[in-house]
Amino acid sequence: MLLSLNLESETPIYIQLRNKIIEGIASGELKRGESLPSVRALAQDLSVNMHTINKAYQLLKNDGFIQIHRQKGVVITLDEMPKVTEEYTRNLEENIRPLIAESICRGMEREEFLSICEKLFKEIKKGGGTS
Amino acid sequence: MSFLILLLIFIPLIIITSITPYITRKTESFGVLIPSNVYHNPILQKLRKQYLQLSIIVGVILVGVLLAISSLFNEETFYATFIISTFVYIFITFAIYLYFHKKMKQLKSTEKWFEKKRETIVVDTNFYKEKKVVSYLWFILPLIITISTGIWSIINYDQFPDRLPMQYNMSGEVTRYADKSIVAVLSLPFLQLFLTGLFMFINYVIAKSKQQIDPANPEESIEQNLIFRRRWSVYLIVSGTLLVAMFAVPQVSFIYEMNLTIMLSLIFAVVGITLLGALLITITTGQGGSRVKLGKTKDGDLINRDDDRYWKLGVFYFNPEDPAIWIEKRFGSGWTMNFARPQGWLIFIVIILIPIAIAIFTS
Numbered sequence: 173m174l175l176s177l178n179l180e181s182e183t184p185i186y187i188q189l190r191n192k193i194i195e196g197i198a199s200g201e202l203k204r205g206e207s208l209p210s211v212r213a214l215a216q217d218l219s220v221n222m223h224t225i226n227k228a229y230q231l232l233k234n235d236g237f238i239q240i241h242r243q244k245g246v247v248i249t250l251d252e253m254p255k256v257t258e259e260y261t262r263n264l265e266e267n268i269r270p271l272i273a274e275s276i277c278r279g280m281e282r283e284e285f286l287s288i289c290e291k292l293f294k295e296i297k298k299g300g301g302t303s
Numbered sequence: 304m305s306f307l308i309l310l311l312i313f314i315p316l317i318i319i320t321s322i323t324p325y326i327t328r329k330t331e332s333f334g335v336l337i338p339s340n341v342y343h344n345p346i347l348q349k350l351r352k353q354y355l356q357l358s359i360i361v362g363v364i365l366v367g368v369l370l371a372i373s374s375l376f377n378e379e380t381f382y383a384t385f386i387i388s389t390f391v392y393i394f395i396t397f398a399i400y401l402y403f404h405k406k407m408k409q410l411k412s413t414e415k416w417f418e419k420k421r422e423t424i425v426v427d428t429n430f431y432k433e434k435k436v437v438s439y440l441w442f443i444l445p446l447i448i449t450i451s452t453g454i455w456s457i458i459n460y461d462q463f464p465d466r467l468p469m470q471y472n473m474s475g476e477v478t479r480y481a482d483k484s485i486v487a488v489l490s491l492p493f494l495q496l497f498l499t500g501l502f503m504f505i506n507y508v509i510a511k512s513k514q515q516i517d518p519a520n521p522e523e524s525i526e527q528n529l530i531f532r533r534r535w536s537v538y539l540i541v542s543g544t545l546l547v548a549m550f551a552v553p554q555v556s557f558i559y560e561m562n563l564t565i566m567l568s569l570i571f572a573v574v575g576i577t578l579l580g581a582l583l584i585t586i587t588t589g590q591g592g593s594r595v596k597l598g599k600t601k602d603g604d605l606i607n608r609d610d611d612r613y614w615k616l617g618v619f620y621f622n623p624e625d626p627a628i629w630i631e632k633r634f635g636s637g638w639t640m641n642f643a644r645p646q647g648w649l650i651f652i653v654i655i656l657i658p659i660a661i662a663i664f665t666s
Contacts, residue, residue: 173427173428173429174425174426174427174428174516174521175425175426175427175428176423176424176425176518176521176605177423177424177425178421178422178423179422179423179424179608180421180422196428202428207432208428209426209428209430209431212626213431214426215625215626216513216625216626216627217426217430217513217514217627218424218426219424219513219608219610219613219622219624219625219627220624220625221624221626222626
């Protein structure tokens, strides 16, 4: 999978990396059990400190998206993917809330907002929109 | 003979140096990062042409000086001048490069090439799973030659002369002898072993060096880069085996008298093939595969990370944050190292020390 990170974004690299990998899993571009580059290799290719990669991998591991083995290295989890929990729903609402609020302020209609969600859902499931 | 050396070593050096701006990636110009669509800008085309012309003129002048010396003085003077001229040429052309490097930096700060461009970095998570180099098993070839030379030398130990010629000048006279011993007899096989190890190590560097993808054109640049690595890896096996085989020739000549002209022609043939091969790959492939045409070139609004500040003078990579030790050159063909990494220096020193150790140990 091609990971592309925006270096001018306000979002830190490790968060972007985490998000891109999750998107890869969602779209099916990254399959279960597929191996990811080692911390060192990825740090080398992105020309960043190894801590940055470690942080991203730790986040993904704690959420249950990847497994880090001593020998096999980093792989997309073979166990079940993390489920929608109460905590997750709460988080989700918390994150979407300000976005909806701002959209309302800017005069966006409910339908328009939902159609954007719809579009993105489709796009990600199809594996498009990598940039 | 002096004419041959000029033709085989100095001329390829001039050609490789002069065409350098034409074989770099399209995202770099004289050690400065640019958006790939600026590469064909008329100003940049003019700069490349000027660099080419200047480097050729300096080269032609030095060839003239060398030819004059070869006709006026003896061979010794010629070889001394030849070696000095080589360094002089590298030094002068580097100064010329620096002039253009500065000019590029000025251009970059005044022109609005980066407006609306977004700095992005693209990596392929499967890059290291691809087959980028030939199998290490191929190194069995030079290894067989090395071991055979070694065993042959031990079996025929009695027939070696009591004083072994260790160093020749270019006219084939011995300038240094060593007393016969097992170690002294094995000095050339040791050298062959070192070379085989060195080539295996370079093959490793080719496989492991940092992936550099043009975000404006990711698919094509990945494919180009794989072709680039594979071609150099194949070249390494062929030229490496030839060079190792070449070192068996003087070893055999210790016992079986060989015609000096034949021996020297053999050596020149190997050196010539090696250099011309490198020149050919450089021209057809370009740095990072940039000259391989796959017809998929795209042109987007994305550009690579601007890491100019880590490239001192545009050629020396110094980035303490980056764990990479080996990286593709910015101005030139091949690989260089991250000078901020001590491991790189260590390996570098070991590579220089081994042949010196062999020379001291065996004499």
